[in-house]
Amino acid sequence: MNTIVVWKEPQGTVVPKAADNASAIASVAKNLSTRDQKQIISAFQSESFEMMAGFVLNKALSQLKRALASLGMSFVGEMLGRADINEDSVPTVSISDYEAITLARELGVINSTDAKRLTQHLELLAHFDSLNTDDAESEEMAREEALSFLRTCVNAVLGREGNVAPAEFVTFRSQLESRTFKESDGELLTLQVAPYFFKKTTLSILIAGAKTKIGAQFEHLLGNIVVIVPVLWKGLRDSEKYALGQAYAEAVNAGAHPAVLALKKALSAVQGFDFVPESLRSQTFAAAASNVISVHTAMNNFYNEPAAIQALSRLGTTIPWPAFPICMSAVLAVKLGNQYGVSNAAQSTANDFLGRLTKNQWEYYLNECLPGDELVVQKLTWYKGPRRNWIEMLKDFQVPDIAAKSTQVTKLLVSSHKADESATEGAAKALLDSMHK
Missing domain, CATH: 1.25.40 (Serine Threonine Protein Phosphatase 5, Tetratricopeptide repeat)
Structure with a gap:
C-alpha cells in the first residue's frame, strides 16, 4: 500500500568545522562557479564584508527560489496563499526572501537551524542597507559576521548537491x-x-x-x-x-x-x-495584511511600514473573522519590531489597532491564532527587543494572562506578565518547537 512519506529536513553540515576562512568555506560551495568563488574570496580579503554577504545571500536565496519553482509556480502560489502567482511568474521576483526561507523549511528543503540563521542574516543585511551615510561609516559588518553569512549560505544551499522538494x-x-x-x-x-x-x-x-x-x-x-x-x-x-x-x-x-x-x-x-463569511470583504483585509508582512520582512522595512499599516487601518474598524489571524500577525510584527528596533512612525497606527481589540478578540488570538503564528513567536524566541516590547504590550493593552485552550500559550503569558524575560524566551521556544512537530 502506498502511503504519504513525510519528508525529513536535511541533516548534518557541509562546511567542515575547521574551515575558518573564506577560501576554505567557498571551496565546498558546489553550486557556485569558480568565478563566483574567486569574487567572494577577493571581496572578503579586501574587507568588503557587506558586499560579499549580500552577494552570497542573494545567490543562496535565488537558488532556493528556483528549487521551490521546480514544484510549479502555480503550486507555490497555492502554498503561499498568493493568488497573484501563476505558472508564468518569475520565482526570483515573485517569491519574497522571507517566503522562500519559510516555505523551504516547511517543505524540508533546508533544516530549521539554517532557516533561522538565514532569516537573521536577512534582517542584519536589511539593517546595514537602511543606514544613512554617516552611520554607515561607523557601523560596519564585522569579519566574523561576514564569515557566518558565508558558512550558513554554503551549509544550507550552496554546498548541497541539490535543494529540491521531496x-x-x-x-x-x-x-x-x-x-x-x-x-x-x-x-x-x-x-x-x-x-x-x-x-x-x-x-x-x-x-x-x-x-x-x-x-x-x-x-x-x-x-x-x-x-x-x-x-x-x-x-x-x-x-x-x-x-x-x-x-x-x-x-x-x-x-x-x-x-x-x-x-x-x-x-x-x-x-x-x-x-462561511457573509461577504468577501475579508479578502481585502487579508491582502492588505499580507502586504504589511511582506514590507516588514523586506529591505527598508522601517521606512515602508507606516504606509502599509495605514492602508490596512483605513479598511475599517471591524475586522472580518477570516482575516483576523493574518491581520493580527501583521500588526504585531510592526508593534514588536525586530532585533534592530521598530518603525517609530508606524507605532501609533499599530497601537490604535491593538487598542480597539475586545477581550473576546484577544482570547481568540491567544487560543486559536498565536499557536500557529510563527512570525510572532519567532520574534519572542530569538530577540530581546521584541520580547521586551511584547511584555510592555501585554501590560499596556491589558491582555489576558491565560489561554484556556493552550497550556503552552498560558505559560508564555504568565512569564510575560511577570516580566520574566528568561522564562518568556523559554516558553516561546517551546511554543515554536511545537509548530515544527
Missing part, C-alpha cells in the same frame, strides 16, 4: 488531481499524523484546484474535498477552516454549482458553516 510530496500532490481517495486509503491515515503544514497545504491544493482545474482533474479534486476535509477538520486551525468557508462563498457567488455541491457536502459533514 518526491513523495510531489507525487501526493499529483494524486490529488488524478484519483479520488477513499477514507480507508493508507495515504489518508498517514495524512492524519503528518506535520501541520502538510495538512494545510493539502487543503490549499484542493481549494485552489476547485477554482482553476477542468475535466477529470476537477472531478477528482471535488471528490477529494468531500473525502479529505472530514479527515482533516478536527486538526485544522480556524484560519484554514475560514479558507474553506471563503471558498464556498466564492463558489456560490460565481455560480460554480459543482464546486458548491462538493464544498457544501464537506462543510455539512463537519458542521462547518460557522466558518
